[in-house]
Amino acid sequence: MKTLTTFSSHDTRLAAKRLAKTLKPGTVIRLEGNLGSGKTTFIKGIAEGLGVSSAEEVTSPTFVLMHLYRGRVPVYHFDLYRLETEAELETLGFEEFLNDPSAICCIEWPEKAGDLIPANALTVHLEINGPEQRTLRITEGKKHAKGK
Ligand SMILES: Nc1ncnc2c1ncn2[C@@H]1O[C@H](COP(=O)(O)OP(=O)(O)OP(=O)(O)O)[C@@H](O)[C@H]1O
Ligand SMILES: [Mg+2]
Numbered sequence: 112m113k114t115l116t117t118f119s120s121h122d123t124r125l126a127a128k129r130l131a132k133t134l135k136p137g138t139v140i141r142l143e144g145n146l147g148s149g150k151t152t153f154i155k156g157i158a159e160g161l162g163v164s165s166a167e168e169v170t171s172p173t174f175v176l177m178h179l180y181r182g183r184v185p186v187y188h189f190d191l192y193r194l195e196t197e198a199e200l201e202t203l204g205f206e207e208f209l210n211d212p213s214a215i216c217c218i219e220w221p222e223k224a225g226d227l228i229p230a231n232a233l234t235v236h237l238e239i240n241g242p243e244q245r246t247l248r249i250t251e252g253k254k255h256a257k258g259k
Contacts, residue, residue: 176199
């Protein structure tokens, strides 16, 4: 587990941008944290790090549940806050997106997807410490098999 503290949204974005450069396509990132903790801000940095030129347009996909950003590696951005049933995820083809080996998949409010998210997903937990201070805890998921 890696823990870091950021002191502005710019800091959080920069931390995400750095992390993005180390990610392998096919990675799923769960973003946990309260409203306004910085999940979307973090995804902006991920998109930026992956060469998405319109990273400024990264906003929570409130009505469509998912956005796609085209960078060197495509980024899927899900926000499940308004999800009412897991059945909606099936309609959306959620699992196909999760299993896309060529993309990075970022999920806000992953708790809503229950067991659908693979155990090897990376988890970023953001904690609000003050108006501009956040603690980020980055945890690697369980690996599927030995040596992978
Ligand atoms: N250190 C920080 N890191 C991230 N965001 C910060 C920080 N300090 C202040 N902020 C502010 O907190 C807010 C975070 O908003 P953001 O939309 O990223 O949160 P969120 O977790 O996606 O919220 P939601 O659950 O509503 O989707 C922004 O207004 C941002 O400017
Ligand atoms: Mg958000």
